[in-house]
Amino acid sequence: MAHGARVRTLERREARLAYLMVAPTFAIVIGLVVFPAFFNVWISLHRIGLDNLNDVFRAPFVGLRNYVRAATDYAFLDALTTSVLYTILATAATTLGGLGAGLLLNTAFRGRGIFRTLFLIPYVAPLISVAYIWRWLLDPTVRGVVNWTLMRIGVLDHPVSWLGTRGVALLAIILFEGWRYFPFAMLMILARLQAIDATMYEAASVDGASRLRRFWSITLPEVSLVLGTVFLIRLMWTFNKFDDIFLLTGGGFGTRVLPILTYEFSFRLFDFGRGAATAMVLVLILSGFMLVYIRKVMRW
The missing domain is CATH 4.10.220 (Light-harvesting Protein)
Known part of the structure; x- marks a missing residue:
């Protein structure tokens, strides 16, 4: 006891x-x-603006009116469309870039360690630094590195406003997203590539399989689970991306996504209720992505 x-x-x-x-x-x-x-x-669920910001707990209750105002606003529908397009293309660029870099680094060649270090630089460098480097490279005047180079080789007759032209600006931030975050995908894919049993490649070579055939029949099936995981993770992170776009374009010229619109509703229009409603819609969409991710992981 x-x-x-x-x-x-x-x-x-x-x-x-x-x-x-x-x-x-x-x-x-x-x-x-x-x-x-x-x-x-x-x-x-309340009407909150600058007039009652100091006394928010007495703000008028409006129910779902903020959600209706946000969902029926043309800016919301435009931002949602841009978010979907940007997220899918940027995530695809990130995943494919990571796959290509992983395949390269999985091959033995002189200077592989140097390439590994160079590939990691975009991901580990401070965002504010790389964003302003890209803005300098894409300067809309003839002093911009990209404009100057393309004009020198005869591709362009006049400078292009890469971050100030609708369509072109969206493409630029998609390329930036793929360039900055492909190392994340590369590390996960490379780890899986290095775990593949080498005897499978040897057996395929003996059977006369070409390099392309070995990729489709061995490499791709072996890394498919990692590719799916990377794609879903990057899909969620990219859909919620704010800082990259804000630093490059401020959300203008066809690059306004839902996180940018949430910021504009709250801190430019000072319509905090509508901004919060937009944020909740964003949370619901991301929760859907999360449920898909959890189901996939549990199935795998």
Whole structure:
């Protein structure tokens, strides 16, 4: 009995210590994640602007009116279309770029370590730095590196505003997204490539399979699960992307996506209720992506 009581006392002490150790993290999650999420839902159901910003808890309740105003706004539909197009193309560029780089680094050649380092630079470099380097490269005047080079070789007759022309600007930020984040895909794909049993390639070579045939019959099936995982992860992250686009174009010239529109509703028009409603729509879409991702992972 005495021994059992001591064991129970020790277990209670360990439990209290465990709760004490977890409490700071729990408090941070509550304060920085849970409370802001519920508060955003509350804001989306009220009319909040500059006139009542200092007394938001007495703001008029408007129900789903902010959601209706956001969903029926042409800017919302345009931003949603742009978000879908940008997300799919940028994610595809990232995944395909990572696959190509992974295949290259999986081949033994002199200087492979140098290429590995160079490929990682876009991903590890500070975003603010690489964004402004791209803005310098894509300067709309003849001083821009891209314009100057293309004019020198006769491709262009006059400078192009790469980040200031509708259509071209969207293509530019898609290329930027693929260039900056392909190393993330490369690392995951390369790890899987290096785990493929080399004897399968040897057997295929003995049977006379070409390099392309070995890729389609061995490499691609072996990395398909990783490709699917990378694509879904990047799809979620890209759909929620704000900073890259904001630094390059500010959301103008056909590059306004839903996160940019949320920012504009809240901090340019100061319509915080509609901005919160747009953010909640974004959360619902991302939650759908997350459910698909979880189902795929559990199936794999």
